[in-house]
Amino acid sequence: MSAAPTASTSASASKGPPVVVQSTGSGNSILRGNPVLEHIRNVAKEWADIVPDFQVGRTTCALFLSLKYHRLHPEYVHQRIQKLGNMYNLRILLVHCDITEHQDTLRELTKMCLINNITIIVAWSAEECALYLSTYKVYEYKPPDAIRERVDKDHMSILRAALTSIRSVNKTDVTTLKTTFSSFAGVAKATQDQLVKCPGIGQTKARRIKDAFDRPFQNRPATTIADVVPLNPARTKQPSAGAMGPPPVPVAGPSKQPPPRPPREPSPTWSIELDLNKSTLHYQNLRDLQQFLFPLTTRH
Incomplete structure (x- = not known):
């Protein structure tokens, strides 16, 4: 030392x-x-x-x-x-x-x-x-080979490693499934009622085996672009207040279109001498001022 x-x-x-x-x-x-x-x-x-x-x-x-x-x-x-x-x-x-x-x-x-x-x-x-x-x-x-799981290359060992990855399925269940359905494809195509008839496999275990073969790998379906953005979005521009003109006359008979919007109230006459003090400026004056200054603004 x-x-x-x-x-x-x-x-x-x-x-x-x-x-x-x-x-x-x-x-x-x-x-x-x-x-x-x-x-x-x-x-x-x-x-x-x-x-x-x-x-x-x-x-x-x-x-x-x-x-x-x-x-x-x-x-x-x-x-x-x-x-x-x-x-x-x-x-x-x-x-x-x-x-x-x-x-x-x-x-x-x-x-x-x-x-x-x-x-x-x-x-x-x-x-x-x-x-x-x-x-x-x-x-x-x-x-880490000494503690790593060893899987042989024969068919039964690979089948056992695949099926025991399903929750609560043990080696005895794998032997039962192999004897009953003969192959891995037979186990994958078996219905839940057929799986329940196997000894040692109940409803819960049969449902987990069936879900392992039938359920998708993703928990939720994939979202496509079409689900988020429409392919041909209709973009319509609302006409300005001056180009609207008189409201359209409804045609007699059944109509599927909603009733037209009533015309808005006329804007007040603008005056440069308008008092903008906080003591006299009210919400109604602000709304009228906004409609007069920005008549083309479209509210979304």
């Missing part, structure tokens, strides 16, 4: 996390004497001036917290998270549960981790804490 030169926390935060050698994890010097370090095996460790307690990868860090210490100093973990800021992509709070009444404390820590985008891991011994840290370091460059 080699000791790295110490520097201030602000300097390390500005320069970013130190480069971690593969298969080597970095530990904060404040953890000297922590019993977790004695149980870290299969990976090398070194001291470094870092903001978190452990750096188990280029973009992964961990903060260690003992619940017994947290009860005595509840502000400690908040200060550490605030100092951590937005550094690292995966941030872990490794909690050592070494007290008996831990339910309320873990609930509050979980809320805090959700707010600060931190993954909380609860361990019950120092050996388990060390095992988590070692596993994160060992699997730093491992592909």
